[in-house]
C-alpha cells in the first residue's frame with residue numbers, strides 16, 4: 001500500500017475531531033472517503049498533510065512512517081493536497097500560484113510542468129497573468145488542482161473538489177480526477193457528494209463522527225443499505 | 235515662499251524615506267506572522283550605533299557599514315529564534331508584548347555596550363549643501379533618497395521574481411496553503427526578521443549623518459515607521475512607502491509653517507485620521523488589520 005493510516009486521531013485544542021481513522025490507499029488506486037458535514041473529513045486531510053498534528057495513530061507513506069514529519073517534507077515525499085475551499089493565493093496570478101505549487105521541485109523542470117498543466121486545463125493558459133482570486137469558481141478549482149499537480153505528487157489528496165460548483169462543472173471535475181488517476185496519479189478523494197465520489201472510486205470508506213465505519217468497493221458501498229439511507233437519500 | 239516650501243518638501247521626503255524603510259520592516263514581519271514588531275526601531279538604532287562605534291574603532295566605512303547591517307540582521311534572526319519562535323501558538327498580542335520587551339532589552343544593552351551619548355557619522359560630500367531653485371539639499375539627503383529608491387526597487391524585484399520572495403508573499407496571503415505547497419513557513423518568519431533587521435539598520439546608518447543617533451533613537455523612529463506602515467495599510471509594501479512620505483512631508487510642513495514643537499504629534503494625528511476614515515490604510519487589504 002502506498003498510504004496506510006491506522007488509528008489516526010486529531011484534536012483542535014481540547015476538542016477531538018478525529019477519533020479513529022483506519023484506511024489504506026494502494027498505488028494507482030482512486031480511493032474515496034465519504035462522510036456527512038462535520039464528520040471530520042477535512043480534519044483527516046489536514047492531519048495527512050501535517051498542517052495539523054496527529055494526537056494518536058500512525059501514517060505510513062511508501063513504507064516509511066511520516067506521522068511526525070513536517071508538511072514541507074511530506075510534499076517532497078510526494079503527497080500534495082487540494083484543500084477544501086481551494087485556498088489559492090488570491091492576489092497572485094494564476095501562473096504564480098502554479099509556480100508556487102512547484103516550490104519543492106527543481107527549477108529546471110518548471111517549464112515542462114507548467115506546460116502540462118496548461119495542456120490539462122487550457123482555460124488557465126489564457127488567464128495565466130490574471131489574479132487567481134478573480135477567476136470563476138470552476139476555474140479556481142482548476143488552479144487548485146493544477147497547483148497541487150505542479151509538485152508532481154505520487155499521492156493527490158482532494159478535499160471536496162465539487163464544493164460550490166455548478167452541476168455541469170461537478171461532472172467535469174470528477175471526469176478530470178478520473179483521468180488523472182488513469183494517467184498514473186494515486187488519488188484519495190474526500191467528499192460530501194457521496195454518489196458522485198462512490199461512482200468513480202475503485203474503493204471507498206465511510207467516515208462517521210471521526211471514525212471510519214465502513215469500507216468496500218465503490219459499487220458495493222453504492223448498494224449498501226446504510227450508505228443509501230444516510231448519504232444517498234434513497 | 236516657494237523656496238521655503240521646496241525646502242520643507244526636501245526635508246520631508248528625506249525623513250519620509252527613512253520612515254518608509256522602517257515601515258517596510260513592520261510590514262514584512264506583519265505579513266509573515268501578523269506580529270507588529272515593536273523592536274523595529276531598535277534595528278535602526280543598532281545600525282547607526284554599531285556603524286558609529288565600528289568607525290571609531292578604526293574600521294573603514296566600507297567595512298563598518300556592512301558589518302553594522304549584518305549585526306542588525308543577526309539580532310533580527312536572534313530575536314525571532316529566541317523570543318518569537320518558542321512562543322509559536324501564543325496569541326498575536328502576546329507576541330507583540332514580547333517584541334516590546336525585546337526592544338527595552340536591546341535599548342538597555344546598547345547603553346551598556348556602547349554609551350548614552352549622541353553620535354554622528356560623516357555624511358557624503360563633506361556636508362556641503364547643494365543649491366536647488368533657492369532651496370538647499372545635503373548630499374547625504376540625496377543619498378538617503380536614492381538609496382531608499384534602490385532598496386525599494388530591489389525589494390519589489392525580490393518579492394516578484396525570486397522563489398523565496400514569492401514564498402514569503404504566498405505565506406502572507408495564506409499560511410496554511412503555503413505549508414501545503416511545501417513552503418517552510420518558519421524559515422519565512424526568520425527571513426522576515428532578518429530582512430526587517432537589515433532594512434532598519436540601513437535606515438539608521440543613512441539618517442545618522444543628518445539626525446544623529448543614540449541608544450534611544452529607535453523609540454521615535456520606530457513609532458514613525460509604524461505610523462508609516464499603518465497609514466499606508468499594514469502589510470502593504472507600497473503603502474509603507476506612501477505612508478512614510480505622507481508622514482515625513484506632513485511633519486516637515488508642520489515644523490516649517492507652525493512650530494517644530496508639534497512635529498512629532500503630526501504622525502499620530504495622521505494615524506487617527508486614517509484609522510477613522512480608512513481603517514485598512516491607504517493601500518490596505520480589505521481584510522485590514524486584526525489584532
Ligand SMILES: Nc1ncnc2c1ncn2[C@@H]1O[C@H](COP(=O)(O)OP(=O)(O)OP(=O)(O)O)[C@@H](O)[C@H]1O
Pocket residue numbers: 012015016017035036037038039040041042043044084192
Ligand atoms: N478550527 C476548529 N476548531 C474547533 N473545532 C473544529 C475546527 N474545525 C472543525 N472543527 C470541528 O471538528 C469536526 C470535524 O470538522 P471537519 O471540518 O473535519 O468536518 P468535515 O467532515 O470536513 O465537514 P464538511 O463536510 O463540512 O467539510 C466538526 O465537529 C467541527 O465542528
Ligand SMILES: [Mg+2]
Pocket residue numbers: 041042043084160
Ligand atoms: Mg470539510
